[in-house]
Amino acid sequence: MSHDYAALFAEREHERFALHERHLNEQMVRVLKAIGYDVGFTRGSGQYLYDRTGDRYLDLLSGFGVFALGRNHPVLREALVSVLDAELPNLVQMDVSTLAGVLAERLLARVPYLDKVFFANSGAEAVEAAMKFARSATGRPGLVYCDHAFHGLSYGALSLNGDDIFRQGFEPLLPDCIRVPFNDLAALERALASRAVAAFIVEPVQGKGVNVPADDYLARAAELCRRHGTLFVADEIQSGLGRTGKFFAVEHWNVEPDMVLLSKSLSGGHVPVGAVLARRHIFEKVFNRMDRAVVHGSTFAKNDLAMAAGIATLDVLDSERLIDNAAQMGDRLLRGFTQMMSRYEMMAQVRGKGLMIGVEFGPPKSFKLKASWHAVETANKGLFCQLVTIPLFKEHKVLCQVAGHASHTIKLLPPLVITAEDCDWILRAFEAAIADAHRGPGAVLSLGKTLVDHAIKARRAG
Numbered sequence: 490m491s492h493d494y495a496a497l498f499a500e501r502e503h504e505r506f507a508l509h510e511r512h513l514n515e516q517m518v519r520v521l522k523a524i525g526y527d528v529g530f531t532r533g534s535g536q537y538l539y540d541r542t543g544d545r546y547l548d549l550l551s552g553f554g555v556f557a558l559g560r561n562h563p564v565l566r567e568a569l570v571s572v573l574d575a576e577l578p579n580l581v582q583m584d585v586s587t588l589a590g591v592l593a594e595r596l597l598a599r600v601p602y603l604d605k606v607f608f609a610n611s612g613a614e615a616v617e618a619a620m621k622f623a624r625s626a627t628g629r630p631g632l633v634y635c636d637h638a639f640h641g642l643s644y645g646a647l648s649l650n651g652d653d654i655f656r657q658g659f660e661p662l663l664p665d666c667i668r669v670p671f672n673d674l675a676a677l678e679r680a681l682a683s684r685a686v687a688a689f690i691v692e693p694v695q696g697k698g699v700n701v702p703a704d705d706y707l708a709r710a711a712e713l714c715r716r717h718g719t720l721f722v723a724d725e726i727q728s729g730l731g732r733t734g735k736f737f738a739v740e741h742w743n744v745e746p747d748m749v750l751l752s753k754s755l756s757g758g759h760v761p762v763g764a765v766l767a768r769r770h771i772f773e774k775v776f777n778r779m780d781r782a783v784v785h786g787s788t789f790a791k792n793d794l795a796m797a798a799g800i801a802t803l804d805v806l807d808s809e810r811l812i813d814n815a816a817q818m819g820d821r822l823l824r825g826f827t828q829m830m831s832r833y834e835m836m837a838q839v840r841g842k843g844l845m846i847g848v849e850f851g852p853p854k855s856f857k858l859k860a861s862w863h864a865v866e867t868a869n870k871g872l873f874c875q876l877v878t879i880p881l882f883k884e885h886k887v888l889c890q891v892a893g894h895a896s897h898t899i900k901l902l903p904p905l906v907i908t909a910e911d912c913d914w915i916l917r918a919f920e921a922a923i924a925d926a927h928r929g930p931g932a933v934l935s936l937g938k939t940l941v942d943h944a945i946k947a948r949r950a951g
């Protein structure tokens with residue numbers, strides 16, 4: 490059998506939807522066909538994707554945030570090929586990994602208040618580790634999380650999920666997990682008052698909805714945690730590594746968490762990885778004796794390819810000044826969207842930090858548009874956003890999606906390598922699609938027709 494994967498891809502890529510319908514999650518294929526996203530991407534480079542016909546798309550999803558460096562960065566390729574060529578003694582287990590030591594050293598150099606790193610294979614695994622570490626370090630059962638939080642979908646992480654749609658059908662979840670509204674210090678204080686809470690786990694900027702905290706929220710939450718003997722854990726799996734224009738998003742508010750969780754971009758877009766950066770006293774409680782040296786861990790964690798991807802990613806963030814670029818391009822986009830708001834009454838709010846931006850829509854005041862808004866929203870809550878995202882994709886070749894179930898917010902999470910020209914492309918495309926959505930009943934009818942046409946086509950093809 491040949492192992493030419495370019496040839497295999499070329500030979501079989503036309504069957505991708507059929508293969509998934511047959512062997513994987515066919516509902517995903519139905520979704521893609523219904524909204525016309527079944528174009529068949531064949532190549533990815535930097536911030537761009539290319540479909541079968543050669544059309545170029547600007548990717549504002551970044552694979553849910555893993556492509557900070559863009560796709561197929563040459564430095565990542567060099568790093569990974571060099572690991573394979575070196576024939577390193579990977580995953581010996583009864584040894585310790587050199588590359589893991591180096592990556593830990595380089596991560597910790599950026600956070601002088603944290604001392605230790607635990608590596609995992611994904612975001613959810615980093616969250617699971619932090620939950621266990623917090624219980625072990627404090628001897629307390631409670632875990633506090635926020636409304637609309639997203640920390641992953643394994644059982645522990647799901648128990649901290651602030652959207653019921655993800656939980657339904659999978660209960661019972663972990664006990665002693667307490668939900669509080671995001672941005673509500675009084676509710677947090679009430680939850681912590683029992684002094685039975687091990688940790689408050691929070692995304693500095695929430696991924697679902699792109700919710701940005703009030704300016705004093707995180708610092709005062711950290712202070713409340715300290716006062717109640719609760720660990721403050723920042724889930725920076727999406728917001729970390731430069732995404733918001735700082736290395737960690739918590740730096741915007743001068744907060745020093747007890748644990749910081751990373752994953753996504755640390756992979757360089759190639760090799761899954763997760764990390765928990767923690768204070769020394771937490772590690773000393775968890776790994777407190779020789780017979781507990783492997784009390785928590787995972788077979789593939791610290792594998793050489795993942796560690797090399799992490800080291801190379803940190804290097805490219807610096808050498809290409811991508812954190813500064815995220816701050817500058819983010820400002821440019823926020824300014825552009827803010828100006829746009831005065832022209833379109835259904836634009837309700839624009840918010841974000843760096844290149845984590847939410848454009849929220851809301852009901853209009855004018856009579857003509859009210860009817861269209863209600864027609865779309867009655868059919869399906871959150872459908873209004875598809876009035877914008879479908880033409881963005883089809884007509885303007887901009888890939889993005891809504892920021893959660895039944896959400897009225899479109900989320901932008903582009904690679905940190907985007908340029909001023911890309912920002913102009915984004916703003917031009919949104920302006921045209923939003924203007925069209927404000928045309929009134931015509932726009933709604935055309936969305937209805939598009940969805941029905943796709944459904945018919947999908948049924949025929951299926």
Ligand SMILES: Cc1ncc(COP(=O)(O)O)c(C=O)c1O
Binds near residue numbers: 641692
């Ligand atoms: C903030 C946050 N935490 C945790 C996770 C879970 O990461 P993973 O999908 O790698 O398990 C995600 C994934 O979207 C996330 O955005």
